[in-house]
Amino acid sequence: MADRTGPLTGVKAVTCSTAQAGTVPYMLMADLGAEVIKIEVPGVGDSSRTAGELKGGISSFFETNNRGVKSLTLNLKSEEGRAILHKLVKDADIFGQNFRPGAAEKNGFGYEELKKINPALVYVSVSGYGLLGPHGRLPGTDAVGQALGGVAEAYAGPGEAMRTGVVSVADESCAILTFGGLLAALYYAKNTGIGQKVETSLVGGIVRLMGWTLTTTMWRNANPITGARINGTRERPGIAATFNDRDGKPLVFQLGHIDWTRAMEALGFLATLRERGADDLGLALVSDEMKNKILGVLAELFATDSRDRWVEILRAADIVSAPVNTLLEASNDPDVLANGYISEVEYPEIGETLKVHGSPWQFSETPAKIGVAPKLGEHNADILSGLGYSESEIISLRAQKII
Numbered sequence: 001m002a003d004r005t006g007p008l009t010g011v012k013a014v015t016c017s018t019a020q021a022g023t024v025p026y027m028l029m030a031d032l033g034a035e036v037i038k039i040e041v042p043g044v045g046d047s048s049r050t051a052g053e054l055k056g057g058i059s060s061f062f063e064t065n066n067r068g069v070k071s072l073t074l075n076l077k078s079e080e081g082r083a084i085l086h087k088l089v090k091d092a093d094i095f096g097q098n099f100r101p102g103a104a105e106k107n108g109f110g111y112e113e114l115k116k117i118n119p120a121l122v123y124v125s126v127s128g129y130g131l132l133g134p135h136g137r138l139p140g141t142d143a144v145g146q147a148l149g150g151v152a153e154a155y156a157g158p159g160e161a162m163r164t165g166v167v168s169v170a171d172e173s174c175a176i177l178t179f180g181g182l183l184a185a186l187y188y189a190k191n192t193g194i195g196q197k198v199e200t201s202l203v204g205g206i207v208r209l210m211g212w213t214l215t216t217t218m219w220r221n222a223n224p225i226t227g228a229r230i231n232g233t234r235e236r237p238g239i240a241a242t243f244n245d246r247d248g249k250p251l252v253f254q255l256g257h258i259d260w261t262r263a264m265e266a267l268g269f270l271a272t273l274r275e276r277g278a279d280d281l282g283l284a285l286v287s288d289e290m291k292n293k294i295l296g297v298l299a300e301l302f303a304t305d306s307r308d309r310w311v312e313i314l315r316a317a318d319i320v321s322a323p324v325n326t327l328l329e330a331s332n333d334p335d336v337l338a339n340g341y342i343s344e345v346e347y348p349e350i351g352e353t354l355k356v357h358g359s360p361w362q363f364s365e366t367p368a369k370i371g372v373a374p375k376l377g378e379h380n381a382d383i384l385s386g387l388g389y390s391e392s393e394i395i396s397l398r399a400q401k402i403i
Helices: 024-031 060-066 079-090 111-117 142-149 151-155 169-192 202-209 211-220 257-267 270-275 281-285 288-302 307-316 327-331 334-338 380-386 391-399
Strands: 012-016 035-040 070-073 094-097 122-127 196-201 229-232 237-244 250-255 320-323 342-347 352-357
Touching: 012 024, 012 079, 024 035, 024 060, 024 094, 024 169, 060 352, 070 380, 079 111, 094 169, 111 122, 122 169, 142 151, 142 169, 142 202, 169 196, 169 202, 196 202, 202 211, 229 281, 237 257, 237 281, 237 288, 250 257, 250 307, 257 270, 257 281, 257 307, 270 288, 281 288, 307 320, 380 391
Parallel strands: 012 035, 012 094, 035 070, 094 122, 122 196
Antiparallel strands: 229 237, 237 250, 250 320, 342 352
């Protein structure tokens, strides 16, 4: 099984990408067997090589986003450096970049130039805002995507200020959508021989992540109910809500209107809810006062016992429920570990085995393979010799600081 090739074996990608949204799509390709060549500045490299937690010079940020790819250092401001890039692009399937809008064109690797070299090339461009709006030429970061796309409201409780979160959800959402988009364009190119430009953005990724809740907000022309996800209609309400147990540990449950009474009975809450006039969940959709009353009574009741007991009761009643994990708890969750969503990789250079992301997919015939991030310029000789450069020519390129 370990020797089987991945589903993207034979696919070649060349990237001038940095940070997170611009690198994760190609890391995912490398996991699945593609050859990914990452272009980096000679002697400097991707600035994210020193970001995050460092262990013996290995960066948690860089490792997460660049594992399994090859590193080629190349001075793209030099004529010879651009010539090498063009040679790589000539037989590549994918080219990716997330430079500030306009920079790729200025530096000789814009879409119009590269498609002349390879008409079947899928050219992938990631931006902050999307290129068509009034701020399309501005640089963007994960914080911009979160701020503009609406996700900050999802983090805020009633009466709390909206704030962006500690996890890079805009970067990751954009990266995963970029991965899907480039595969769709690759499929078309393989069938027709016609490449194209695929554009994604941090803002666009978050807007898609907001899903049906955003649609409902637009249809109602009003911001969503906060404090819990209460949806549906007055007659057929549903709820997804988080409450703390007696020790302050949170749990979540989600149910539709049919299961509301059954769940409250199983928990032993129904009689108290009726006594307090808080047993009709549908009232939460039409009255903020009733919403707060229902949620307040539930908070009191869940605070009387442990979350393990509440989750056990709800699951026994076939109600969706789970503990709310911290990031550290998530990394040790039994389902996360059993499904390989977290893996371990040995790093002989520091004498440690470290936990890393596993694969979110299970392929029955072409399993993903978890690699490690490259050292700066690690694959210079291999890649250039593959393009026909001799050993002496490679030495000369290095001396001229072209690589």
